[in-house]
Amino acid sequence: MNIAVYGGSGRMGTVFCDYAVKKGHSVFVIDKQTPKLNIPFYSRLEDVIPSVDTVVDFSSPQGLNEIIPTIERFHKPLVSGTTGIGNDVMTKLKEAGKIIPILYAPNFSxxxxxxxxxxxxxxxxxxxxxxxxxxxxxxxxxxxxxxxxxxxxxxxxxxxxxxxxxxxxxxxxxxxxxxxxxxxxxxxxxAVSRIIFARGALASAQSIINMPPGFYTMEALWTGKK
Amino acid sequence: MNIAVYGGSGRMGTVFCDYAVKKGHSVFVIDKQTPKLNIPFYSRLEDVIPSVDTVVDFSSPQGLNEIIPTIERFHKPLVSGTTGIGNDVMTKLKEAGKIIPILYAPNFSxxxxxxxxxxxxxxxxxxxxxxxxxxxxxxxxxxxxxxxxxxxxxxxxxxxxxxxxxxxxxxxxxxxxxxxxxxxxxxxxxAVSRIIFARGALASAQSIINMPPGFYTMEALWTGKK
Amino acid sequence: MNIAVYGGSGRMGTVFCDYAVKKGHSVFVIDKQTPKLNIPFYSRLEDVIPSVDTVVDFSSPQGLNEIIPTIERFHKPLVSGTTGIGNDVMTKLKEAGKIIPILYAPNFSxxxxxxxxxxxxxxxxxxxxxxxxxxxxxxxxxxxxxxxxxxxxxxxxxxxxxxxxxxxxxxxxxxxxxxxxxxxxxxxxxAVSRIIFARGALASAQSIINMPPGFYTMEALWTGKK
Amino acid sequence: MNIAVYGGSGRMGTVFCDYAVKKGHSVFVIDKQTPKLNIPFYSRLEDVIPSVDTVVDFSSPQGLNEIIPTIERFHKPLVSGTTGIGNDVMTKLKEAGKIIPILYAPNFSxxxxxxxxxxxxxxxxxxxxxxxxxxxxxxxxxxxxxxxxxxxxxxxxxxxxxxxxxxxxxxxxxxxxxxxxxxxxxxxxxAVSRIIFARGALASAQSIINMPPGFYTMEALWTGKK
CATH class of the missing domain: 3.30.360.10 (Dihydrodipicolinate Reductase; domain 2)
Structure with a gap:
């Protein structure tokens, strides 16, 4: 897959990018900070979203809020692990779920x-x-x-x-x-390491690109029920 | 409950009777051998079945086969833990399940x-x-x-x-x-002791007397599905 | 072995006697109450001590205190699991340990x-x-x-x-x-049952009859050190 | 400590050097290959041994054999985790143990x-x-x-x-x-990772520099017995 990782220079983003690259995927980091790993790096999601299969988000409630319209416009599946989001962002995610598949997971294990x-x-x-x-x-x-x-x-x-x-x-x-x-x-x-979250996010990204639009939790995605 | 225990003098029957009596139930043993415990004891199921709520069977494939008509005639729920039964007895049990609730469980845990x-x-x-x-x-x-x-x-x-x-x-x-x-x-x-089988049989007996006719396994009984 | 069990009608005494009999030993209960098991029963330790190999005590601090002189007089090994004894009884036990082997164990496991x-x-x-x-x-x-x-x-x-x-x-x-x-x-x-205490007391009794005089704990007895 | 790590560019040597540096020690690698980590690097033990507190060896039976005379000449404690050594090298190690403290451990956990x-x-x-x-x-x-x-x-x-x-x-x-x-x-x-071997080797190195000459195993070192 080609994966855009929003917030890919943060702690969890870095673990995810490292893991996904090792598994043979092409990863593009979108972040303000340069990633620690040697990975193609962009400052705006718009610059890379047309060429990716899915967007993975490990940013912040504000960051997630900002990219929802772009996700919707380009009709790309979204996998978000950002925690601490408020009702307003949650509502927007569920709205987006009407037109694209959205996975929201505070714990990807x-x-x-x-x-x-x-x-x-x-x-x-x-x-x-x-x-x-x-x-x-x-x-x-x-x-x-x-x-x-x-x-x-x-x-x-x-x-x-x-x-x-x-x-x-x-x-x-x-x-x-x-x-x-x-x-x-x-x-x-x-649990042995943070790898479990990277793996869960990657496996879920692979799974969600074939799903119909919807707002999914991990349980819903993996039981095949919305 | 009033419980008739067919095969109540055998190894598992004895554990069951002991357990059910301790839990406050009235138990009637039907067996050829005198029970080890001091419990009312009959040689024919017909002698006691009118006054019981359910029949629990820990006998043998042949023993189970013999009591199915009596169970049907008196319309009493049956809980059987007899193992090694053949297709013929199984077919009769399933037939009986059309008119009374039948629980068949090779393992009551x-x-x-x-x-x-x-x-x-x-x-x-x-x-x-x-x-x-x-x-x-x-x-x-x-x-x-x-x-x-x-x-x-x-x-x-x-x-x-x-x-x-x-x-x-x-x-x-x-x-x-x-x-x-x-x-x-x-x-x-x-597992710590055989008590787990006695307990499972007793709890299932208490549950099945309120169930509609049917042929139930333990999973079916406890998930509420046939 | 021939074993006198002082306090053999109590809860732990009963478990011990049952276990020792099953293992083929001859057991003599000394207690005020009749034992629950069908075992030879005496009211005074003196009546039976000459013919036993060892005395096992599951009585009370007072009971233990009373039999120490008898034990000393007959030179019989003592295994005691009585808990809650005071310094005075402990001192007497240690004194007795100078002439006979004494095992004192609040936990026989x-x-x-x-x-x-x-x-x-x-x-x-x-x-x-x-x-x-x-x-x-x-x-x-x-x-x-x-x-x-x-x-x-x-x-x-x-x-x-x-x-x-x-x-x-x-x-x-x-x-x-x-x-x-x-x-x-x-x-x-x-632990699965109280049997562990009966077994530890019995194995220790078998071991102590070959030991030189001394006041032993379980660790001391089983490491071969006083 | 100042530590010379003979074979410090190999798999286990690399884990050890990384761990020891993180714990604040000064590490000097002696190896034919450049170490993966950014660590001072020498090709001959003689170049660095005068200034270290101890030598840690993760090389090969042949490598270990070659450095024993140098270790003896400079009177430095040796910690070796090289496996598969023959009787001849073992004999030399035990000889060296007469004048310097030597720890030989096929497993440092x-x-x-x-x-x-x-x-x-x-x-x-x-x-x-x-x-x-x-x-x-x-x-x-x-x-x-x-x-x-x-x-x-x-x-x-x-x-x-x-x-x-x-x-x-x-x-x-x-x-x-x-x-x-x-x-x-x-x-x-x-075990969670290879860190356990690095840690055991480092803690043992810290312990052995205060020990009298001797040939030690891990058990001997940590029980205080030769």
Missing amino acids: MGITLIKILLKNIPQELLREFDIHIEEIHHKNKKDKPSGTAKMLGEILVNPEISSIRVGDERGIHKIYFYGEDEVIELSHR | MGITLIKILLKNIPQELLREFDIHIEEIHHKNKKDKPSGTAKMLGEILVNPEISSIRVGDERGIHKIYFYGEDEVIELSHR | MGITLIKILLKNIPQELLREFDIHIEEIHHKNKKDKPSGTAKMLGEILVNPEISSIRVGDERGIHKIYFYGEDEVIELSHR | MGITLIKILLKNIPQELLREFDIHIEEIHHKNKKDKPSGTAKMLGEILVNPEISSIRVGDERGIHKIYFYGEDEVIELSHR
């Missing part, structure tokens, strides 16, 4: 997406038969407690207790215990 | 049922993004390798490799690894 | 004993290279938090943080994380 | 060192009470089965069965199960 899909598919009657507890383990410098992902998983599961462990340099473990009587299910996710 | 439901709900597109491996750990005296449960889980997951560990007195661990790039999901089930 | 031996053998210089965290998981009805075992393990490890999880009917998991840079060691113990 | 120390300290009598099994999990491209580390751990434990799982991109998990009756201990090590 394929593993976390799979876990969310699994949890949402547990029948309520069966869920009630188990006592549930969430545990998350992260490195000592992680300030928020519990992690955003743990809270999000908890919301799917009618808010069980969450234990947070801060130790060493752990990249991130999330574990859900389901205790029945004399049996226990554990469902855990362990 | 609520945990294994939950795992089967989870695995069947993974979208194929997403599943392909992971490399999968099944591991099962059982005590040294377990002869079959891999376990029947591991094989059954493997069939849902397009037959990944299965590793079998035989060590100590482990009651039974099943673990499924889903490796993505730089991330891994583990989904495991650990 | 062979697994916990192995973990204590492992932890005590970690060189301080190496231990400093790891960030340590203890986690313990127990059923929801367990009141004390953290568990006594977790606290005891913490004391060996210069008191790392301890996380306590209370969920379902978990019998007891203790886990110690040692995080280095880009590597982690986990050392965990999982 | 602090975690694996800790596990080896733990296992070697288990009393044989206690070990016999457990049924042991080793499991190792590595990425699909790892050819040797079981891993060298698993075999080495097995030798310490009187050769239990070893299960090898090859799945995804797992960097390396080693797990030892100790099954007692109704209890189980798990001791596991998980």
Whole structure:
């Protein structure tokens, strides 16, 4: 694919560009700052959008807001991982989803997406038969407690207790215990690096270019439902 | 509930009766042998079926075959855990399911049922993004390798490799690894005792008495689908 | 072996007697209450001590105090799991250890004993290279938090943080994380039933009858050091 | 420290130099090839050895053989991770250990060192009470089965069965199960990157410069015994 990466010089943008290039894709960075990697670099999305298959955005709420009209005008699929966007930008994204496929994902991990899909598919009657507890383990410098992902998983599961462990340099473990009587299910996710977000964004970009217009979440994209 | 337990003096029947009595239910054993527990005991199902809410069967393929007409005549829900039944008995069970609710379950564990439901709900597109491996750990005296449960889980997951560990007195661990790039999901089930089968059978009996006629598996019963 | 079990009708005494009988030993209960099991039963230790190989005590601090002179007089090895004893009884036990082998163990688990031996053998210089965290998981009805075992393990490890999880009917998991840079060691113990205490007491009784006089802990007995 | 890294342009040498520089040490590469990193670079050890605190070797059996006389002449501590050396080089290393401190380590991981120390300290009598099994999990491209580390751990434990799982991109998990009756201990090590070898080599280099002459293994260095 030919991919325009808006915000491609930032931390996550850099990880994404590096990963996509290694996987054989042509990447074009649009950013104010020169990218750390040796990658074609433009300051305006308009300069490169006609020749790309999709636009990937790792910029800022303001940056994302600014490019929506361009995306719409050129009818290119958009994959955005920008967090912290307000209702106004969200509304514009959903509007754009009426004419082009839009994927909005605060977390691109394929593993976390799979876990969310699994949890949402547990029948309520069966869920009630188990006592549930969430545990998350992260490195000592992680300030928020519990992690955003743990809270999000908890919301799917009618808010069980969450234990947070801060130790060493752990990249991130999330574990859900389901205790029945004399049996226990554990469902855990362990992250090794930020590569998981780059990979999820790339695989989703490859998937979305064949989708009809729509506003998609990761779960929707990967379950084939809007 | 009032429960008739056909085959209630056998190994699994005894565990079930003990469990159901402790949970406050009235249990009536129908068997040739006197039950080990101090429980009302009859030799013919007809003697007790009019006064029970449901019939639970832990007998044998032949035993199950013999009671199907009685079950039909008295219109009582049936919960059967008898394994190794042939096509002829299966056909009769499905016929009976047209007029009464029938639950047939070679494994009553609520945990294994939950795992089967989870695995069947993974979208194929997403599943392909992971490399999968099944591991099962059982005590040294377990002869079959891999376990029947591991094989059954493997069939849902397009037959990944299965590793079998035989060590100590482990009651039974099943673990499924889903490796993505730089991330891994583990989904495991650990059994502590046979209580899990008694509990699953009892909870299912409580659930099935309110269901419309039908032939149900554990997954069907607990997902609310036939 | 022929074993006198002082306090053999209590909760832990009953588990021990049942286990020892199954393993082929001859057991004699000394208690005020009739034992639940069908086992020879005496009200005074003197009535049976001449014919036993060892005395196992699961009574009370007062009960233990009362039998020390008898033990000394008959020169029989003593294995005591009575908790909550004061300094006076402890002093008497240590005195008795000068003429007979005495094992005093607030926790008879062979697994916990192995973990204590492992932890005590970690060189301080190496231990400093790891960030340590203890986690313990127990059923929801367990009141004390953290568990006594977790606290005891913490004391060996210069008191790392301890996380306590209370969920379902978990019998007891203790886990110690040692995080280095880009590597982690986990050392965990999982208990399935009270059998572990019966087994540890029985194996220790078999071991102590060949030991020279001394006051032993589980670690001392199993490392061959006093 | 000032560190001469013999073979510093190779794969492991590069990881080590990068790590040591980040930790604030002055590193001098001695190699035939220019290092990938921007680090002072010499072709002969003699050019730089007078001004360093220690020599770290990640070269080849032949390379190691060639520098032993220089190390001896300048009386500098040596830390070598070169694998596959023959008896002749080993004999020379041990000879050199009579006048300077020498650390020879085929695996520098602090975690694996800790596990080896733990296992070697288990009393044989206690070990016999457990049924042991080793499991190792590595990425699909790892050819040797079981891993060298698993075999080495097995030798310490009187050769239990070893299960090898090859799945995804797992960097390396080693797990030892100790099954007692109704209890189980798990001791596991998980590696995240090659950093663990760089870190172990650096920490050992810092430790060895204060040691008396001797031929040390990792266990010996970190237990304070030769």
